[in-house]
Amino acid sequence: MRRPSARRLTALAAAAVLLPATAACGADDTSGKDGESALVIYSGRHEPLVKPLLKQLEKAVGTDVEVRYGDSAELAAQILEEGDRTKAALFFSQDAGALGALSKERRLEKLPQATLDKVAPAYRASNGDWIGLSGRSRVIAYHPEKTSKAPDSVHDLTKSEWKNKIGYAPTNASFQAFVTGMRVLEGDDATRTWLKDLKANGAKTYNNNLAVLEAVDSGEVSLGLINHYYWYEKVAEKGADKVTAKLHFLPGGDPGALINVAGAGVLKGSGQSGTARKAVDFLLSQQAQSYFADKTKEYPLAAGVSPAEGLPALDSLEAPDIDLGKLDSLQETLAMLRDVGMV
Incomplete structure (x- = not known):
């Protein structure tokens, strides 16, 4: 067994302490129907969001499912600590970084090519x-009465014209x-400079993306850095005529246009690889992908499934060209945010 480096375990564990955590749950008894082993999933996605989907998954794979919920970084650290002793067969992560950390430590099995071919290589x-x-x-969310057009780059947010007019959530995982x-x-160096300049420009801190959007919508700030789906969920709930804020998708591969993913990996050593692979294929099925589109307003990544009404096509977005697995260096990011006084 290849043991995880102390540095990586420390980094993930420290990241988990600083990130907002959800309560973990899940029984240690993993026996399923008629004594068969249940499929054990460690889920970094919140229980209220994905529990209905995982109930559908249970039916699709034909075995009981036991789920442990928690923060993605915390669960990844736990998997690395457990090593070959882990009962988890599938890691359902909120972000690519935690999956990248497990990949670097060779804790994930390669997926079948037929499964991989369902999703574009970038994701x-x-x-x-x-x-x-x-x-x-x-x-960037913006208030149309306070600005006719949002800037095309996050680098523009450090200019004096936006002083005291920007909202963001520095403790938020996204x-x-x-x-x-x-x-x-x-x-x-460039990132640290940008963070210092953003803070010096009077950017206002909020607890989460939703609070940032509310601040933009009320006119408390002119601009806000958020994920796209918060706006679409708000519109779906209240109606477009009740939402003042607008959205701007940044062009030109700007770092502020990052597309991150929730994803899955099959863990080594569980003895349930076949069932776990079936679970991944279910999560890429039209049924599950439509759930993401309809319920969460996220982009479905499997080919042939359309996003929610009103979203621009995924291939029309000008996201930066980045290996999402390299988003695993969260501890270094947290250290930088502490250094500049943002967390």
Whole structure:
């Protein structure tokens, strides 16, 4: 067994402490119907969001499913610590970074090519051991009465014209993943400078993306850094005429246009690889992909499934060209955010 490096375990564990965590659950008894072993899933996706989908998965794979919910980074650290002793067969991650960390430690099995071919290469591991299931784009929300047009780059947000007019959520995992992406794309020095300049420009902090969107919608700030689906969920709930804020998808491969993914990987050593692979194929099925589109307003990543009404086509977005597996260096991002006084 190849043991995980102490540095990587420490990094993931520290990241888990600083990220907002959800309560973990799941029984240690994994016996299923008629004494058969249940499929054990470690899910970094929140229980209220995916529990109905995992009930459908249970029927699709034909065996009981036991789920342990928690933060993706925390669960990845647990998997690395457990090694070959883990009972988990499938890791359902909120973001690509946690999957990338497991891939680097060779804890994931390569998926069948037929499975990999369902998703574009940009949204799966370059070595084929994890795959994206749904995507979310970083965007700028803006108040149309306070600005007629949002800037085309996050680098413009440090200009004096936006002083005290920007909202963001530095403790939120999606913002931290975006900063990690900027580090990968532009380097640590440039990213640290941008963060310092953003803070010096009076950007206002909020607890989460939803609070940022509410601040933009009310006119408290002119611009906000969020994920796209918060706006679409708000419109679906309240109606377009009740939502003042608008969205701007950034062009030109800007780091602020990062498309991150929720994804899955089959874990080594569980003895349930075949069932876990069936589970991955179910999560890429039209049934599951439509669930992501309809319920979460995320982008379905399997070919042939359309996003929710009103979303621009995924292939029309000008996201930066980045290996999503490299978003695993979260600890370095957190250290940088602490250094500049954002967390």
